[in-house]
Amino acid sequence: MRVTTETKEATRQAILDATRALLRERGWENVSTRDIASAAGIANGTLFNYFPTKEAIVGALVADVLEKANGSLRDGTTEEQLFALIAAGLRGLRAFRPFLPYVIDSLLAPSERTMRDHETDRIRDEHLAEVERIVGQRLSPMLRHLYWSLYSGVVTFWVADQSTRQEETLAFLDQSTALFVASLRTKLGKESRK
Amino acid sequence: MRVTTETKEATRQAILDATRALLRERGWENVSTRDIASAAGIANGTLFNYFPTKEAIVGALVADVLEKANGSLRDGTTEEQLFALIAAGLRGLRAFRPFLPYVIDSLLAPSERTMRDHETDRIRDEHLAEVERIVGQRLSPMLRHLYWSLYSGVVTFWVADQSTRQEETLAFLDQSTALFVASLRTKLGKESRK
DNA sequence: GGCATATTATGAGCACGCTCATATTAAGCC
């Protein structure tokens, strides 16, 4: 047996699986934490030993998906790599799209805002680390914020995009990455290069 | 007496005044809708005859403030006018800053997300109308979304800005407006010009 | 004023996310 009983990890997975399944079939508002707990075979209170908030559960699911998008294109121009990174992330999130609007804000916002859930910081930091790898330089706090604003913009655009194959989103994404790369070449970008 | 009893407007104002006062002294999380209702001298249920959600009350306060920022600078370059518009808005929001993080998302998001509160659309549409006036052209949906992403970025940056006189925010704002104006001159910008 | 009808106010009640004192179980040691 492991250091802590390995049922611990199994329970965590049961929660994630139950959440994924329930959300897909019934949406965010029609699934309560009690529903998730009982589907995972635990008491309601136990759920909160594993995740601090309902949103944090989805946060873990999203973090998983986004992590897989990292390094999806290892050559090409900076623009192309950024484009590929984000497009791959969105592709992975497709199944979450119907209920993503309900959690997107808490996922994209810094944790100081929810003041409980630090998972959101992990998602952001890991994504930004990948971006820094692609652009080949460390980003100033301002550039990080700028990138995240544009990235949030793309995600919220995508969430509402009704066009059949999300061409609108891809066009917007193209514009946004170009804009970010362009701003790397301004004063602000130069400053953060070591 | 007016068409509808004029106490109606008085009640609305009482709610807004009570909300403003309570939030300033006790913050978002320590003020319940029951608190607001009783401070305004009405029953809890009555509150929801006037505003659909707790956030919507703050939305009305914010809308008031932002409206006053419109047309604050009527000459100067496009960049300068945009800068002035946004800076004036932030100045007006100063008193709200401590609790703004709790509502900012629901204010900046399109109403489809909250699915109840259309006040947020009004704020966005009025602000964008002013932006269109300044840049002297109608904006395509994509450019509107791009502007709003950047604007949201500035606001969330400002909310977290610890620098003494918000110089960081002003620098970021400068960068953001420049970026937006630059993107007006690209293909995307040209397309939306009539 | 008196009656009928439309508006607005009311607060008990609902389901929710989340907490916390207590009960249950597992781990470590002899």
Place this chain on the structure above:
DNA sequence: GGCTTAATATGAGCGTGCTCATAATATGCC
């Protein structure tokens, strides 16, 4: 196995935002 102690599970209970059947009140007409 028995005993002790630390980790985990439990679910009653809290306060919340919000709803809705009902009560109170205002309006329009005679």
